[in-house]
Amino acid sequence: LWVASSRLQAACDRHRGVHDAPAAPPEMIPTTLRRLWRPPSSVLAKAPGATPRSLLGEGLAPRTHPDWTSNGAVLQQVRHGPKDGRPGRLQHHIFGCDKAKGRYYYRFHKLIGKWNWRKYKERYIAPRALENRQRWIPTPHATYSMMRHSYSWYWRLPKAIAAATTPDEVLEAWIKFRHKHPKKTFHYFKVLKRLIDVGGSDPTDWRLNFITSRLHNIHRKILNLPRLAKYYAQLRVIDELEHMSNFLPKMLHKYSPQQLVLTAHSFGSARLQDKFIFAEVARHVEPQLAAVSPSDLVRLAQAYAAVEVCHYTLLTRLSAQLQVRAQQSAEGQAPPWSCPTFSQLTEVAEAFARLKFQDYSYAELCAEQAAILLREGLPGPTPLALARLCSACAQLKIHEVRLYEVVLAHISGHWYDYPASALAEIGAAVAPVLPRDAEQIQQVYKLMLRTIAADRDMLTLQGVSFAARFMAELDHKGEFYPGFSEGLARRVMELRDETKEQYDIARVIEIFARRCPEERALFSTLCRHMHRHLAVFEPVDFVRTVRGLALTEYRDDRVVYSLAKWAGKRAAEFSSYDWDSFITAVAVLKGKEGGALEERLRLMAPPMLIGGYVAASATGLLPPQTPASTSAAAV
Numbered sequence: 001l002w003v004a005s006s007r008l009q010a011a012c013d014r015h016r017g018v019h020d021a022p023a024a025p026p027e028m029i030p031t032t033l034r035r036l037w038r039p040p041s042s043v044l045a046k047a048p049g050a051t052p053r054s055l056l057g058e059g060l061a062p063r064t065h066p067d068w069t070s071n072g073a074v075l076q077q078v079r080h081g082p083k084d085g086r087p088g089r090l091q092h093h094i095f096g097c098d099k100a101k102g103r104y105y106y107r108f109h110k111l112i113g114k115w116n117w118r119k120y121k122e123r124y125i126a127p128r129a130l131e132n133r134q135r136w137i138p139t140p141h142a143t144y145s146m147m148r149h150s151y152s153w154y155w156r157l158p159k160a161i162a163a164a165t166t167p168d169e170v171l172e173a174w175i176k177f178r179h180k181h182p183k184k185t186f187h188y189f190k191v192l193k194r195l196i197d198v199g200g201s202d203p204t205d206w207r208l209n210f211i212t213s214r215l216h217n218i219h220r221k222i223l224n225l226p227r228l229a230k231y232y233a234q235l236r237v238i239d240e241l242e243h244m245s246n247f248l249p250k251m252l253h254k255y256s257p258q259q260l261v262l263t264a265h266s267f268g269s270a271r272l273q274d275k276f277i278f279a280e281v282a283r284h285v286e287p288q289l290a291a292v293s294p295s296d297l298v299r300l301a302q303a304y305a306a307v308e309v310c311h312y313t314l315l316t317r318l319s320a321q322l323q324v325r326a327q328q329s330a331e332g333q334a335p336p337w338s339c340p341t342f343s344q345l346t347e348v349a350e351a352f353a354r355l356k357f358q359d360y361s362y363a364e365l366c367a368e369q370a371a372i373l374l375r376e377g378l379p380g381p382t383p384l385a386l387a388r389l390c391s392a393c394a395q396l397k398i399h400e401v402r403l404y405e406v407v408l409a410h411i412s413g414h415w416y417d418y419p420a421s422a423l424a425e426i427g428a429a430v431a432p433v434l435p436r437d438a439e440q441i442q443q444v445y446k447l448m449l450r451t452i453a454a455d456r457d458m459l460t461l462q463g464v465s466f467a468a469r470f471m472a473e474l475d476h477k478g479e480f481y482p483g484f485s486e487g488l489a490r491r492v493m494e495l496r497d498e499t500k501e502q503y504d505i506a507r508v509i510e511i512f513a514r515r516c517p518e519e520r521a522l523f524s525t526l527c528r529h530m531h532r533h534l535a536v537f538e539p540v541d542f543v544r545t546v547r548g549l550a551l552t553e554y555r556d557d558r559v560v561y562s563l564a565k566w567a568g569k570r571a572a573e574f575s576s577y578d579w580d581s582f583i584t585a586v587a588v589l590k591g592k593e594g595g596a597l598e599e600r601l602r603l604m605a606p607p608m609l610i611g612g613y614v615a616a617s618a619t620g621l622l623p624p625q626t627p628a629s630t631s632a633a634a635v
Contacts (some may be wrong), residue, residue: 268303342380427470
């Protein structure tokens with residue numbers, strides 16, 4: 001206070017020429033000045049013992065300053081806090097508080113030593129990773145080298161990602177710079193692409209989840225969503241792909257046909273069935289099919305087949321587009337790189353077969369192309385492509401006899417070019433259609449079986465199933481090729497530890513049950529393989545499996561109860577005849593102990609439909625009902 005008073009005295013002395021001004025009344029002088037003002041020494045000499053307060057009371061006026069505003073030198077000596085009632089808090093110590101140096105200083109989370117702490121309750125929650133989130137403002141200015149090093153992650157991170165050769169190195173390079181922000185979209189795209197290039201990563205890896213969790217919040221801002229969908233599908237990050245699909249529909253109209261195909265291909269390779277997304281993709285890509293390359297047309301058909309979305313309008317236009325391009329190529333009027341190859345035609349035919357899309361004109365086109373290329377010796381019809389085409393025609397019940405005859409004629413002259421798996425697939429497709437009594441066809445069949453038997457060790461489980469079906473079609477009047485079934489059984493035993501491949505196991509069990517029913521080890525292996533197929537079994541597969549096992553000497557209650565449980569889940573898909581056949585075979589498998597299981601299966605019998613009505617009793621019919629009401633009526 002006395003320091004402020006002395007400064008006020010000095011200010012008054014500088015304006016000594018105005019001390020004779022008329023005195024202001026005491027009530028006009030501010031209280032602060034009344035406390036701080038000190039009369040000059042000449043006045044105190046004339047009035048010994050007088051104080052500044054008494055002189056003010058007697059009407060003596062201070063030497064007034066020409067500027068009594070808030071900007072004056074006098075009033076600036078009085079410090080006021082902020083007017084919002086929230087004065088700044090400094091960090092408190094036992095010897096006092098810190099001085100505020102500059103604009104920034106550390107404000108402690110609570111005042112220390114100001115109030116009574118007896119009833120204090122701690123409500124402070126320490127933030128996560130405080131050392132990484134706390135604001136740091138250096139007192140000196142950074143040098144050029146320091147500033148350059150702080151921004152060096154802009155080139156060090158891409159360099160580390162590019163130098164990585166294993167998934168762990170890619171992920172560790174990202175984790176090393178995880179605190180550097182802001183990261184742009186291209187940083188995430190770089191690390192995901194490099195991760196795919198080096199072989200991919202475990203989708204449950206916490207480092208990959210760390211990267212995708214940062215992308216989760218900016219899905220709505222990413223423009224190239226099809227490319228991100230491709231990365232997610234290849235890395236098997238299905239949750240993020242599903243979340244990203246919320247932002248795709250509004251962007252589809254901005255994408256090119258290639259990006260639309262890439263979107264469908266990504267969802268197809270991830271086996272993520274989103275009918276709305278696929279319908280929107282079809283709506284936007286249909287008018288632009290002429291601008292789509294042949295490889296993209298194949299990927300588009302395969303994407304719809306992978307998720308079993310049967311968009312027949314799109315498939316019809318896609319088939320017509322391929323036929324038009326093949327016709328233009330035959331006439332020499334096709335634009336460069338617009339005509340599909342024979343292998344691409346067969347891949348589209350395979351996709352049509354998976355979707356149960358019967359297009360006879362397209363099948364005729366493929367058959368005609370195969371006949372011309374094989375007759376003239378042109379490149380295109382490889383053994384695997386011919387096997388795909390024959391198998392697709394067989395699945396669609398399109399009996400292209402001319403195609404089958406041309407393929408068998410080519411096999412008879414070039415059997416050494418065909419692998420065992422391709423011969424087995426062709427035989428399984430051709431044998432049910434072409435007659436077995438013709439001598440020329442019998443010779444080709446024996447040649448095919450001999451080649452398959454010689455290369456038996458090259459067959460996969462899928463190839464074994466094709467070979468078994470081929471053999472079963474020829475063995476109606478006895479064993480067509482002696483010793484062939486024993487060789488296939490040995491190959492199955494060699495592949496007993498295969499845990500991922502799916503094949504037509506129900507048909508294989510039924511075929512081997514009629515040829516080697518005493519092989520317990522074989523059927524034990526087949527039952528182990530069967531458990532991973534139960535989720536995709538159709539009613540006919542349940543019937544074939546139980547009927548085949550009933551003919552063998554192998555018994556396992558676990559197999560019977562698993563089949564009964566999964567068949568009960570799909571009871572509504574069974575016809576009455578198939579359900580009765582299934583129950584009869586289960587009763588044979590269980591013997592005298594199967595009464596309770598047989599009774600439970602009969603209670604789960606599907607309702608019988610007669611002329612579009614549900615048979616509720618022996619005397620009356622009910623109109624068709626919803627699945628819930630139907631099951632209630634059946635009970």
